[in-house]
Amino acid sequence: xxxxxxxxxxxxxxxxxxxxxxxxxxxxxxxxxxxxxxxxxxxxxxxxxxxxxxxxxxxxxxxxxxxxxxxxxxxxxxxxxxxxxxxxxxxxxxxxxxxxxxxxxxxxxxxxxxxxxxxxxxxxxxxxxxxxxxxxxxxxxxxxxxxxxxxxxxxxxxxxxxxxxxxxxxxxxxxxxxxxxxxxxxxxxxxxxxxxxxxxxxxxxxxxxxxxxxxxxxxxxxxxxxxxxxxxxxxxxxxxxxxxxxxxxxxxxxxxxxxxxxxxxxxxxxxxxxxxxxxxxxx
Amino acid sequence: xxxxxxxxxxxxxxxxxxxxxxxxxxxxxxxxxxxxxxxxxxxxxxxxxxxxxxxxxxxxxxxxxxxxxxxxxxxxxxxxxxxxxxxxxxxxxxxxxxxxxxxxxxxxxxxxxxxxxxxxxxxxxxxxxxxxxxxxxxxxxxxxxxxxxxxxxxxxxxxxxxxxxxxxxxxxxxxxxxxxxxxxxxxxxxxxxxxxxxxxxxxxxxxxxxxxxxxxxxxxxxxxxxxxxxxxxxxxxxxxxxxxxxxxxxxxxxxxxxxxxxxxxxxxxxxxxxxxxxxxxxxxxxxxxxxxxxxxxxxxxxxxxxxxxxxxxxxxxxxxxxxxxxxxxxxxxxxxxxxxxxxxxxxxxxxxxxxxxxxxxxxxxxxxxxxxxxxxxxxxxxxxxxxxxxxxxxxxxxxxxxxxxxxxxxxxxxxxxxxxxxxxxxxxxxxxxxxxxxxxxxxxxxxxxxxxxxxxxxxxxxxxxxxxxxxxxxxxxxxxxxxxxxxxxxxxxxxxxxxxxxxxxxxxxxxxxxxxxxxx
Numbered sequence: 001x002x003x004x005x006x007x008x009x010x011x012x013x014x015x016x017x018x019x020x021x022x023x024x025x026x027x028x029x030x031x032x033x034x035x036x037x038x039x040x041x042x043x044x045x046x047x048x049x050x051x052x053x054x055x056x057x058x059x060x061x062x063x064x065x066x067x068x069x070x071x072x073x074x075x076x077x078x079x080x081x082x083x084x085x086x087x088x089x090x091x092x093x094x095x096x097x098x099x100x101x102x103x104x105x106x107x108x109x110x111x112x113x114x115x116x117x118x119x120x121x122x123x124x125x126x127x128x129x130x131x132x133x134x135x136x137x138x139x140x141x142x143x144x145x146x147x148x149x150x151x152x153x154x155x156x157x158x159x160x161x162x163x164x165x166x167x168x169x170x171x172x173x174x175x176x177x178x179x180x181x182x183x184x185x186x187x188x189x190x191x192x193x194x195x196x197x198x199x200x201x202x203x204x205x206x207x208x209x210x211x212x213x214x215x216x217x218x219x220x221x222x223x224x225x226x227x228x229x230x231x232x233x234x235x236x237x238x239x240x241x242x243x244x245x246x247x248x249x250x251x252x253x254x255x256x257x258x259x260x261x262x263x264x265x266x267x268x269x270x271x272x273x274x275x276x277x278x279x280x281x282x283x
Numbered sequence: 284x285x286x287x288x289x290x291x292x293x294x295x296x297x298x299x300x301x302x303x304x305x306x307x308x309x310x311x312x313x314x315x316x317x318x319x320x321x322x323x324x325x326x327x328x329x330x331x332x333x334x335x336x337x338x339x340x341x342x343x344x345x346x347x348x349x350x351x352x353x354x355x356x357x358x359x360x361x362x363x364x365x366x367x368x369x370x371x372x373x374x375x376x377x378x379x380x381x382x383x384x385x386x387x388x389x390x391x392x393x394x395x396x397x398x399x400x401x402x403x404x405x406x407x408x409x410x411x412x413x414x415x416x417x418x419x420x421x422x423x424x425x426x427x428x429x430x431x432x433x434x435x436x437x438x439x440x441x442x443x444x445x446x447x448x449x450x451x452x453x454x455x456x457x458x459x460x461x462x463x464x465x466x467x468x469x470x471x472x473x474x475x476x477x478x479x480x481x482x483x484x485x486x487x488x489x490x491x492x493x494x495x496x497x498x499x500x501x502x503x504x505x506x507x508x509x510x511x512x513x514x515x516x517x518x519x520x521x522x523x524x525x526x527x528x529x530x531x532x533x534x535x536x537x538x539x540x541x542x543x544x545x546x547x548x549x550x551x552x553x554x555x556x557x558x559x560x561x562x563x564x565x566x567x568x569x570x571x572x573x574x575x576x577x578x579x580x581x582x583x584x585x586x587x588x589x590x591x592x593x594x595x596x597x598x599x600x601x602x603x604x605x606x607x608x609x610x611x612x613x614x615x616x617x618x619x620x621x622x623x624x625x626x627x628x629x630x631x632x633x634x635x636x637x638x639x640x641x642x643x644x645x646x647x648x649x650x651x652x653x654x655x656x657x658x659x660x661x662x663x664x665x666x667x668x669x670x671x672x673x674x675x676x677x678x679x680x681x682x683x684x685x686x687x688x689x690x691x692x693x694x695x696x697x698x699x700x701x702x703x704x705x706x707x708x709x710x711x712x713x714x715x716x717x718x719x720x721x722x723x724x725x726x727x728x729x730x731x732x733x734x735x736x737x738x739x740x741x742x743x744x745x746x747x748x749x750x751x752x753x754x755x756x757x758x759x760x761x762x763x764x765x766x767x768x769x770x771x772x773x774x775x776x777x778x779x780x781x782x783x784x785x786x787x788x789x790x791x792x793x794x795x796x797x798x799x800x801x802x803x
Contacts, residue, residue, distance in 0.1 A: 066740060069713060069778060069802030076712050090647050100716065107714035107801060108666035108678035114712065122647060122683055123664040124654055135654055142650040203777035206745050218731065219746040221773045224803065 056196040057167040057177045061188035061231070063202035068103045068182050070203040074226050075148050075178045076106070077251045077258070080115055082146035082176040084256045089145035089175070090120035096132050097125065098152035099182050114253045129153035133162055140169035140177055150180040155191060163193035188231040198232035204248050225250035285381045285415045285429035286363070290320040290351055292412045293359045305343055308351040309336045319351050323413065353379070362569070363412070364513050369565045369612045370403065372516035381429070383422050383510045387439070390418075396436050410569050421504035424450060427457035443503070450503050451477025458498040464491050476502060517561070517616030519553075521545035528567040528609015532596065535564070535610065539592055542615035543585035556581025556623030562592055564604070565612035572604060577660060579651045579684040581623035587649060588615075594656035651683040660684045672753050674714065674769075674800065709748070709771055711781040711801030718798035721782065728788045728795075731770045735782065737799050742774040750784075765791045771803070779803030 058078065062071035083091045093106055108118055124139075126132045132151045139147045147170075151158075158181065170177040184191060188200040204225040229246045249258045286292070290308050305325035307318045316336040328343050339346055356379065364382045367374045370393070373385035386399065393399040400416040407414040417428035419437040424446065428434055437449050450457075453476045455468045468491065473479055479487060479499060488496050501508040521542045529535055539562060550556060558581060564572040576591045596604065655663045664680040667688055671677045681688060723732035731747040748771040755764035765786035772780045781801035786792035 066776070066778060069780075073712055073779075073803060092650070103802060104713040104715035107674070107711055108668065108680075109674065109710040110712040110714070110801070110803075111666075112668065113710050118666045118668065120647075121666060122651060122654075123666055123680060124658065125662045125664070126658060127662075131658060135658065138653055139650055142647070142653075144647070144650070203779075205775065205777040206773060218744060220748050221746045221771055221779065224779075225777075227777070 057163060057170050057179065057194065059163075059188075059191070059193065059195045059198040059232075060178060060180045061184050061186075061191070061198065061200050062182065063186055063188075063200050065185045067185070067202045070226055071180055071182070071201040072103055072106075072150065073224065074199065074201045074228065075150075075180050076111065076114060076116075077224070077253075077256075078176070078178050079146040079148045080253065080256050082178075083116065083120070086145040086174075087117065088120065089143060090122065091116065091146040091148070092122045092124060092135075092139040092144045094124045094126055094132055094135050094139070094147065094149040094151075096129065096149075096151050096153075097127055099150040099180070100125070102152070102182060103150070115256065129157050133158075133166070136177060136179070137165055137169045140166065140173045140175050143173040144175050146176055146178065148178045148180065150182060152183050153181065155184055155187065158191075158193065160192060160194055163195055167194045167196070191232075195232065197230060199228050200231050202227045202246070204250070223250045223252070285417075285426070286360070286407075286412055287380065287415065287430075290356050291322040293356060294349060305330070305345065306347045306349075307339060308349055310351040310353075361513070362571070363407075365571045366565065366569050367403075368514070368563075368571075369614075370399070372514075372520070373510070373512040374514075375510040375512050377426060381426060383426065385510060385512070386418065396438065400435060419449075419504070420446065421501060421508055422510050423498065423501040423508050424504055426459075427453050427502060431457045443505075446504050447480065451475060451480055453502070455479070458495065458502065460491070460495055460498060464495060467491060468495075515618075517618050518620060519546060519549050519555075519557070520614055520616035521549075522612060522614035525611045525613075528606075528611045529613070530606045530609040532604070532606075535604075535606075535613070536589070536593060536596065538613050539615060540585065540589050542613065543588040543592075546588075546615055546617060547583055547585055550583040550617060550620070550623075553620075554622060554624075555617075555620040556583045557588070557617035557619070558582075558621045559617070559619035560588060560592065561616045561618050562595075563614040563616065564610040565614075566606070567608040567611050570605075570607065572610075574599065574604075575618075576652075576656050577619075577684060579655070580648050581621045582652075583623065587652070590649070591652050591656050594653050598657045655682070655684055671756075673755065674710065674753070709803075711779075711803045713803075714781075714801040715799065718783070718800045721797045721799050723782070723784075723797035725784075729768065729784075731772065732782065732784075732797060735772075735797065737780070742772075742776075742778070742780070744772050745775050746773040747771060753783075769800070 060071050060075050060078075062068045079091055079093075083089070095105055106123065111121070112118055122139075122144075124135050126135055129151055132149050132153065136147055136149045166177055166179070179195070181191070188198055191198070204227045206219070206222065225248060227246050227248050251258055291306055294306075294308070305328055306322045307325050307330060308320040309316050310319045311317075312319075317332075318330065318334050318336060318339050319332050321330045321332060325343070325346065330339050330342060330346070336348065339348075360376060360378065360380070360382070364374045364376050367382055367384055371384050371386050371389045375383040375385075377383045386396075390396040390399045393402055396418050400418060403416050404414050415429045417425050417432070417435050419425035419428055420439050420441060424437065428437070428449070431453050432449075434449055434452075437446060441449075455473055455476060455478075456465060457476060458465075460468070468479075471490075476499070479495075480503070484496060497506070500506045523538055523542060529538065542562075546557075558578055560576045560578070560582075562574045562576075564574075566572065574592065574595050576595050578591065582588055582591070651663055660682045663683045665683045665687075667679045667681060669677055669679045679688060719737065721735050721737045723735035725732045729750065731749060732744060734741060734743050736742070750768035750770055752766060752768050754766045767783040767785055769781060769783045772782050774780070779802065780799060781803065782797060783800055784795045784797050786795045788795050
């Protein structure tokens with residue numbers, strides 16, 4: 001009897017929350033589904049390169065302090081994907097002063113080479129986490145396609161309500177929010193937030209050399225890639241997809257597509273570097 | 284407007300209290316300590332400015348004395364002039380003890396000229412200032428009337444004869460001539476301005492100088508004698524007055540909303556939009572607060588203007604704005620305007636991007652304004668490619684509110700021209716503001732580092748690309764800039780770095796130094 005009433009109350013509360021969410025965004029369920037088609041149960045190559053979380057909040061956490069650079073690179077790749085969908089909506093990049101001290105500032109030439117349109121990019125520098133969160137919310141509300149924020153926010157300051165505000169703003173604006181939590185290295189599992197997806201990112205080690213013990217000859221750098229795992233994903237998505245398995249992916253700026261690094265054939269060393277992602281910047 | 288007792292009023296006002304003991308200010312003038320200002324009760328007891336301090340003490344032993352502070356007086360006068368802008372936008376300082384107001388066309392709003400003067404005097408008296416006001420067609424005459432006459436008003440439409448009659452009664456001191464000229468006038472037995480007016484002009488000019496005649500003409504309003512306002516009158520403004528002060532932030536915001544709506548038609552009529560907005564709040568007790576907001580493009584939509592000002596107010600907060608007893612006059616000005624085309628709204632407004640691709644553009648400009656209003660304009664940037672070889676100069680970060688810099692090379696984005704372009708070498712996605720020195724060990728003098736230590740961690744190189752040699756611009760010939768060899772390095776954990784070696788060994792330096800410049 002007791003248990004029954006409790007579960008009824010919970011059911012009631014769930015319905016209430018669902019109703020509130022329905023007010024915030026037209027069809028939350030649909031959007032949620034759309035966001036997960038990025039990493040569907042069958043982690044096949046074409047699915048990875050499908051639509052990536054639209055109108056949602058994604059958190060990116062580096063696995064170790066030294067992977068901050070890699071995490072920032074991954075955030076950049078996701079931002080590229082998001083702004084490739086709505087090329088005219090523009091992107092906002094928010095960089096906190098403390099984060100800039102840690103991993104530097106986004107470099108225009110590099111972003112341009114990856115295919116980001118600088119004329120549709122606004123770069124914001126904030127003094128502290130509260131300003132970062134505010135700027136992020138404002139940017140999402142004004143319908144920017146991608147909002148990247150690099151923050152040195154403490155886990156205590158970034159709580160459920162703060163992340164929920166961001167999520168609602170992202171849903172309303174239809175942009176994708178990418179929050180880089182540099183201070184939470186390795187604590188991705190402990191964080192409690194309203195985000196839809198949370199990635200833990202590490203650098204992807206180069207393939208092992210054939211002759212261990214001996215120093216292998218120096219090679220040329222391969223394509224851009226990361227080792228990642230999805231720590232959190234909302235709504236039944238874990239069933240067929242092992243969340244804690246690390247997987248290697250690489251990024252192709254030409255097609256703004258992610259690929260499985262292992263399924264990829266190792267390319268012959270190119271004599272000349274291919275021209276960088278041309279198509280989108282012409283639009 | 285003449286403040287005969289500004290210095291003493293300033294100090295007594297700070298002290299408060301209703302009893303007014305005799306009080307005077309002294310200053311060292313030519314080695315002697317002299318009284319420079321006295322208050323009303325001291326004047327009643329026969330003290331006057333110019334008397335020596337010792338004499339004053341002899342006359343009145345209980346006299347309170349304090350040293351004069353001309354700088355504080357000047358600051359006070361400026362504050363008073365600013366406060367006067369609640370009556371008219373054109374207020375000028377008349378140092379050291381007066382304020383000139385251009386009230387052309389303003390008096391009607393306050394129920395006539397006499398009641399305007401009463402209002403000014405009353406409000407100043409409430410604040411503890413003794414003020415004498417006068418109104419005349421010319422500033423010089425008004426100034427003289429306030430100081431030397433009981434006549435308060437010479438109306439703007441007065442005939443020249445009437446003006447002459449008013450001026451004739453004034454003492455010659457009203458001409459504000461140098462001491463020597465005044466002494467010469469006194470010697471000649473000329474005491475009143477009228478005495479000069481009846482005499483032929485040529486001998487007067489010969490004897491007392493051209494300036495005497497110019498002053499005389501200014502006094503009788505025969506020549507225009509403009510005042511120099513402290514602030515330019517804003518081209519577009521709207522204002523509201525309240526019988527009581529507003530204290531709540533929500534009321535203030537609501538008022539601003541109405542002001543913005545009132546500002547719109549005048550901006551529209553001229554076909555301009557505001558680039559710089561200023562909200563001015565006049566507090567009941569005389570303090571003036573200003574809130575400025577600059578925009579990234581001409582603006583006239585009240586909703587956007589309010590959104591912008593709200594950010595500024597939010598940043599200030601209730602304490603920053605310091606409402607105190609409340610604001611009773613609020614004004615919204617467009618200080619800087621720019622031409623702006625009329626906006627045309629589509630009839631069937633669809634919330635669909637594909638059909639209205641241009642709809643996105645105003646969004647971003649709005650965002651820039653809003654972010655800039657709270658974070659500061661220098662923190663909201665746009666990135667522009669520059670023709671420079673050194674990586675840190677190849678991108679210019681310019682505040683998004685400012686216009687785009689003229690491109691150093693004409694942008695050519697057609698695919699045909701891109702084919703011939705030599706592909707750009709790889710650039711990192713992140714760059715450090717300051718390259719960080721690292722310890723590196725290289726296999727050969729111009730080879731890549733085999734291992735290096737950055738931020739106390741050792742990294743082992745497994746793959747590299749480079750070097751890419753970038754020389755400093757020789758035409759600027761900086762002494763401390765060396766050639767850099769950039770390497771794109773991958774360490775054993777797969778992290779990617781952009782490292783450079785500074786200086787050509789043997790040519791530019793003996794020991795090359797290594798720096799970390801970016802991350803991929």
